Amino acid sequence: xxxxxxxxxxxxxVHDDPQALAQLADRLAALGHSVATAECGADALDRAAEAPPxxxxxxxxxPDLHGFEVCRRLKAQHATGGAEVIxxxxxxxxxxxxxxxxxxxxxxxxxxxxxxxxNARTRTAGRLAQQAGAEAGFVDKDGLTGLWNRDHFExxxxxxxxxxxxxxxxxxxxxxxxxxxxxxxxxxxxxxxxRLLKELARILLDQTRESDCVARWGPDQFILLLPExxxxxxxxxxxxxxxxxxxxxxxxxxxxxxxxxxxxVASRQNIGGRDPHDMLRLVRExxxxxxxxxxxxxxYHTCGEINPVRT
Numbered sequence: 001x002x003x004x005x006x007x008x009x010x011x012x013x014v015h016d017d018p019q020a021l022a023q024l025a026d027r028l029a030a031l032g033h034s035v036a037t038a039e040c041g042a043d044a045l046d047r048a049a050e051a052p053p054x055x056x057x058x059x060x061x062x063p064d065l066h067g068f069e070v071c072r073r074l075k076a077q078h079a080t081g082g083a084e085v086i087x088x089x090x091x092x093x094x095x096x097x098x099x100x101x102x103x104x105x106x107x108x109x110x111x112x113x114x115x116x117x118x119n120a121r122t123r124t125a126g127r128l129a130q131q132a133g134a135e136a137g138f139v140d141k142d143g144l145t146g147l148w149n150r151d152h153f154e155x156x157x158x159x160x161x162x163x164x165x166x167x168x169x170x171x172x173x174x175x176x177x178x179x180x181x182x183x184x185x186x187x188x189x190x191x192x193x194x195r196l197l198k199e200l201a202r203i204l205l206d207q208t209r210e211s212d213c214v215a216r217w218g219p220d221q222f223i224l225l226l227p228e229x230x231x232x233x234x235x236x237x238x239x240x241x242x243x244x245x246x247x248x249x250x251x252x253x254x255x256x257x258x259x260x261x262x263x264x265v266a267s268r269q270n271i272g273g274r275d276p277h278d279m280l281r282l283v284r285e286x287x288x289x290x291x292x293x294x295x296x297x298x299x300y301h302t303c304g305e306i307n308p309v310r311t
Contacts, residue, residue, distance in 0.1 A: 041065030145201035153215035172229030
């Protein structure tokens with residue numbers, strides 16, 4: 001990470017158009033990343049084996065091996081299995097996005113890729129690769145989503161509580177639960193449920209900062225620790241996240257579907273002088289209230305009261 005807090009990533013860009021390949025590589029290198037390139041699937045596999053990347057930007061329609069096959073082979077190797085793969089597709093290309101996810105891909109980007117989308121997706125993929133524990137012996141991860149696990153979150157939460165008591169600093173918690181997850185899995189199967197949770201994890205990382213701690217809290221629950229978060233900021237963040245999830249097309253039973261989530265929000269700013277550890281109980285109470293009125297809601301705690309957020 002540099003002085004500006006930008007994570008330096010090892011990237012592999014794979015494209016059969018030399019001009020497009022050079023432009024993408026230059027744009028990513030300008031951000032300070034280490035960039036390797038390949039013009040076909042076979043070369044991509046060789047380059048990845050020589051120097052395993054954290055993230056692969058991979059054109060789906062390659063002349064020798066389809067990008068899905070390249071992705072499957074990368075994921076099958078121990079050295080490259082932790083890389084996150086983003087497919088590059090043409091605007092007129094009819095990509096089977098579900099097949100891409102099943103091959104091991106994280107997402108796709110439509111060319112020509114805008115700078116904001118390129119930066120955001122690369123950043124998110126890098127965080128997933130790092131949190132998935134590409135390094136040997138890494139144990140603080142959730143095996144399915146690649147997010148921090150509950151044990152790691154509790155360590156970070158304790159650290160933030162200590163800092164709050166010492167410096168009177170603020171932080172916020174957001175606890176998120178997928179509505180009707182059990183019936184969805186019962187109808188479409190566990191594999192679909194797992195894909196949904198992985199895709200939801202990517203959305204959470206897309207919406208958060210490097211300094212935030214994003215963890216899987218339960219089978220269908222996620223918790224976010226937001227340092228320096230006051231209540232208005234935490235509620236604003238929760239509303240943005242709520243909208244991003246609600247507008248996203250997930251895949252279920254071969255078709256696009258929408259899901260809803262319930263959230264609880266609490267900030268140290270509004271706990272009335274209580275111990276910071278009480279925030280975990282309060283944010284759970286807010287989530288329970290959201291679920292009790294049918295879900296698809298956000299509730300927040302302030303000064304002893306639990307109130308709904310207008311979304």
